[in-house]
Amino acid sequence: MQFSIVFKTIGLLLMVFSLTQIPPMLVDFIYQQNEMQSFVSAFSLTLLSGFVLWVPFKNTKKEFRIREGILVVVSFWFVLSLFATIPFLFSESLKMSFSDAFFESMSGLTTTGATVLAGLDDLPKAILYYRQQLQWLGGMGIIVLAVAILPMLGVGGMELYHAESSGISKERLTPKLTQTAKALWKIYISFTVVCALGYYLAGMNAFDAIGHSYSTVAIGGFSTHDASIGYFNSGAIESVAIVFMLLAGINFSLHFFVWQKKNALTYSQDSEFKTYLFILLATTLVVGFYLFDSGYYLSASESARQAIFQTVSIATTTGFASTDYSQWPFILPILLIFASFIGACAGSTGGGIKVVRVLLMFKLAMKEIKKFIHPNAQINIKLNQRSVGESTLVSVWGFFSLYVIAFIMILIALMFTGLDQVSAFSATAASINNLGPGLGEVAANYGGISDSAKWILSFSMLLGRLEILTLMALLHKAFWRF
């Protein structure tokens, strides 16, 4: 293990990310709510720590390999969450404990959107903006951002890029990785801008529009209001949110190809996209019909409106709420949480197992059935008219089993901390799927649970965001044997 290059890179990244403390300063400058001090200290502390880590190793010429890549990515997500707590800890108006602050920043960066804070509406604007911005930075992946803006990462950037998500479809959009990362961020930024405009036109004020656009395209779920999107009670705003949650839940490579070919039909040729829409549509229909049929909402239109918004929000793992859906007939919240396990498409900003993996597992299951009927048949699993390699299929199953094991372990650990079964189940799902709000004790916020539960959930969020393997690899003894 070449620790010098690990320290050098983390130092460099910290220095770059210290700059992200500047926009909240500007926000506070506008609103004058006495939060400047916390962001200035956060900026200087982060910059200084990065510099101290970087200086001793700045001339190292060591090269990245797989291990270093994994170590840098995992430790950087951790370190950045650590430094992101500074404004929370220093803010006079919050008085947060360290566990709370870490939970909040991890939930922000991993785009989970679970919060320990209550009374959001009264908090200083700078802090609210800062929470939204954390989600936006984490959305496309902080490493992808780093690769896009730091050409000096060079070939080492590739190891990092691969480690950030062991993703199933890591397609190269362009020959150079930097260009690929730049293209992804360009799409991401354009979505954000259009989304903010949409919110503004639909009736939000500028501050809310920008803040919510951040957490919408990042599929995060943080809001500047306790009642989330429900605060606005506006069909127009909900429509904007639905459109951009849907878009952000699609593989960004697919967006790139559509943009490159200037042909929207490209979407319809992608089997993951079709499955994604099908799952959302089917879930919405079931939820809407049940809501109306059980008489929870009296009008069909209200049932439809709530069903569409809540299904898209939960199934893409965003976690916005237009209403308190945990009060719905009990089967519906559970159904939606299961939908969040499938999550968004691979290569999107959303969480969960990812549609393409679920699709492949379904096809594999169908293959087993066909093979049972025709023992001699050669059945290839195909995706977009192309056979999928054996190694990919095996890795999908491996991923799934790790996901299930991780889920069970976290669920049990949470129940040991004293959470009841429904809360523990929903909290585990909400964190590992990067969803956000849960049920039971954690329906409104996570303020009421114990500190140990918060740490377990923070770990679970990172596990979900890094798609299990990267973090697990670091914890495996083979990683440290060199």
Add this chain to the structure above:
Amino acid sequence: MKILILGAGQVGSSLAKYLGSDDENDITIVDKDEANLSSLQRHLDIKTVCGHASYPNILEEAGIKSMDMVIAVTKSDEGNMLACQMAHTLYQVDKKVARVRTAEYLHRKELFSDDAIPIDFVITPEGLVTNYIKRVVEEPGAEQVFEFENGLVQLVETRAYAGTPIVGHPIKELHKHLPKTSMRIVSLYRNGRAIPAYGDTVIKDGDRVYFVTKKDSVSKVLKEFRRLDKTYKNIIIAGGGHIGLSLAKHLEKNHRVRIIELNKERVIEIAEELEDALVLHGNASDEELLLEEGIENTDLFLALTDSDEINVIVSILAKRLGAHKTVALVKRNVYEDLAKQSEDVDMVISPDQITTSGILAHIRKGDTMMVHSLRQGKSEAIEVIVHGDEAHSDVVGKTVEEINLPDGVVVGSIVRNDEVIMGSRKLVIKEGDHVLIVLSDVSKIHEVELLFEGHFD
């Protein structure tokens, strides 16, 4: 430059590696075999596409429409030619380079034109290898010889051995030893690392020396670095394939050539083509045959069969039986490294490396007249023509010392009106000079090109 490489075999992979190390190149590589690609994808900043390299949909997926150059180096000659044809007609790609191994296609040069098969540069490994071995045979002691100006100037690579006049002495003593010979050491490598070659630098045993000199003084200079093998007289060639046959044809006039071939039909064929060389039917690993043919008096044993394993083993056998120098043709990298470690194989020739160098040299050749890549593409020797007058050039009218050459870049020699002048600090560069420049580090090439480019505004 946007470059599409078809085929991720040894040549394709090493091309991707060398071309990809230049930040200005965007490389995409296509191969049928996912396994070839995944390791490349891990280590290089390039895009990979899995699929058949001569199918239009795969080429489109690889983004051929925006490519500046296509290099077809798949296993199949026909596939390579077809891919270039498509790149030309369907996608209007500017430059097409293809590897064609089969000699039969190469007999008709007019085949490769824009009207027929549009390939700008056909690379033929066998031709390159044959030329390479020819030069080695003609300059005993030199490991590699690169020609500039049709052979007027030669760049020679050799190893310095203990007990020779110059080893243990500073470079400047060379000129005392050889007062009348014009020569210049352009680069020096010790344990694989470049060290600057100043007048005071002491040459040590095992150093790898590159020097520039005129053709007729090569052997005189070589004597300073190693005991010279006497000119090869008796040569045995194992393997009568294309390379073996064309070498034998070239060498049979001035050398005693014997060629061993296993296949009876092929023996008859080559016997028909050769005049003076002795064609033997038999197995090159047959000890009795080698002894009968006087292996102990053989100056040079060339193992050029199709099989890497046989070449290495036969070379070792020949050496043990008394051949003075053995050369083995080895295709696979693994064997190449192993064979280089064996003391019984004096020289290993890798067609893939020669092919790669050939293609790289061609690609690099823009305004430059000649490019040779050295040390497996890490270094380069180029020949440029100086354009412009003093007002329009950064180099004309200046001494070599005054030009701001990047580190590790040396002016080897200048050819002015067919006269060779060795590089020195006080040499003034004039318009129309052909300058031979050696770069220890290829990445400096852009700086050098900019420097020598005249500016006409």
